[in-house]
Amino acid sequence: MAADDYDVAVVGGGLVGVATAWGLAREGCRVVVLDEGDRAMRASRGNFALVWVQSKGLGLPEYAGWTIRSSNAWAGFAQTLKEETGLDVAFQRPGGFHLALSEKELEARANVLRRLHNQPGIVDYKTEILDRAQVAKMLPDIGSEVVGGSFCPLDGHVNSLRLFRTLHAAIKTRSVTYLPSHRVENITKEGGEFRLATEQGEIRAGKVALAAGNANMRLAPMVGLEAPMKPERGQIVVTERLRPFLNHPVVTLRQTDEGTVMIGDSKEESVDPAGLTIGVSATEAERAVRQFPLLANVNVVRTWSAIRVMTQDGFPIYDESETHPGAFTVCCHSGVTLAANHALTVAPMIARGALDKSLVAPFSARRFHVQAAG
Amino acid sequence: MYKRLDEAGTAVTITVDGRQIAARAGDTVAAALIAAGIAHCRTTPVSGAPRAPYCLMGVCFECLVTVDGIGSRQGCLVPVREGMAVETQVGKREAGR
Secondary structure (H helix, E strand, C coil): CCCCCCCEEEEEECCHHHHHHHHHHHCCCCCCEECCCCCCCCHHHHCCCCCCCCCCCCHHHHHHHHHHHHHHHHHHHHHHHHHHHHCCCCCCCCCCEEEEHHHHHHHHHHHHHHHHCCCCCCCCCCCEEEEEEHHHCCCCCCCCCCCCCEEEEEEEEECHHHHHHHHHHHHCCCCCCECCCEEEEEEEECEEEEEEEECCCCEEEEEEEECCCCHHHHHHHHCCCCHHHHHHEEEEEEEEEEECCCCCCCCCCCCCCCCEECCCCCCEEECCCCCCCHHHHHHHHHHHHHCCHHCCCCEEEEEEEEEEEEEECCCCCEEEECCCCEEEEECCCCCCCCCCHHHHHHHHHHHHHCCCCHHHHCHHHHHHHHHHCC | CEEEEEECCEEEEEEEEEEEEEEECCCCCCCHHHCCCCCCCECCCCCCCCCCCCCCCCCCCCCCCEEEEEEEHHHHHHEECCCCCCCCCCEEEECCC
């Protein structure tokens, strides 16, 4: 492989990596994606598929604006992918709910939204608390215990397995080189180019974008960056296909374009991807039935657990290396919601060779060293 | 297409989509449908193709029907009962049924 074959090596072939790779290819870059194999721990196969705005940004108001930017770009992003691949990722933005099963839960929810909105510099994203009657107008099948909820008109969802497939089809169409079973073991910079040692030999590229999820924690220090991560496990319960009854996604429950109902928003510290805690699934299902009693007799066809990509404070990390110019991190929990940003905003920055500080400076991992920086 | 080996047993009447069907005590819903010459018991949620009881031992899930208002019951695991109302399940199940 000639040294100048690739402008950019993207490390990681999940949603974040392929969205970034597709965006880079659209900018005319010659791109290689270095991925693990089929047995990789892959959040892109296990996620809940929300394109979600409400609740984002408590503690980092710029994250709300960043999320809304992606949410607003999503329809066009999905349309472009459809034109390039013929595949429909079933993006919808009908607005979404948090539901409260007690006055105490509703008050807690209202408090979170107040704290979020009271932050200086926060964008108003029009989330409102609705009482039971208002919720019932939009979600007629709620149970008697639902006292109300919060609604954000910007919330939506997508078929995320199809998104994953579509992005892979799209990078192929744009002649991106995809190399599975190329786990990156080491990265060095020599003579102005990056050398990435993989289990199947060395790959060279002018720039490197680290989009390897929780593995960024291991990779980032190799190029003078850091990515403090805190992986956690989530579980999802999936029902048989049902006729459409739910016109809005709820943060813990949504009906997919194919009719199944996905239930789940659990968090556990375990990072064993093979394990599944039955009690967690039972709790998820029990709350789902209290929210929508018509689910009581519905058959469950699948449950799974997956490891969330999670930074230590939950906010994204976008960085460029000072010691290794040309090395970038693209790292976040919300690979579905932020896919449009990664493809349409972050990738062009990497193609140009510099992050646009006006957009992504708040997301530098330097925030983890406030004391040291001060 | 199918014939009973033995016509003995207590007669039980069920309805299938409102039509009365003669069954025998001890029949499963799937067996009763087959004995009555009913060619298919549901259509699939994905393509709408017709499906009929197949494995008759609870494994293949082809014989899903609505029984007394509850959808997606495995016909081959449910014994018939006098007056039972069986309905063909068309495509996706309706939540709450």
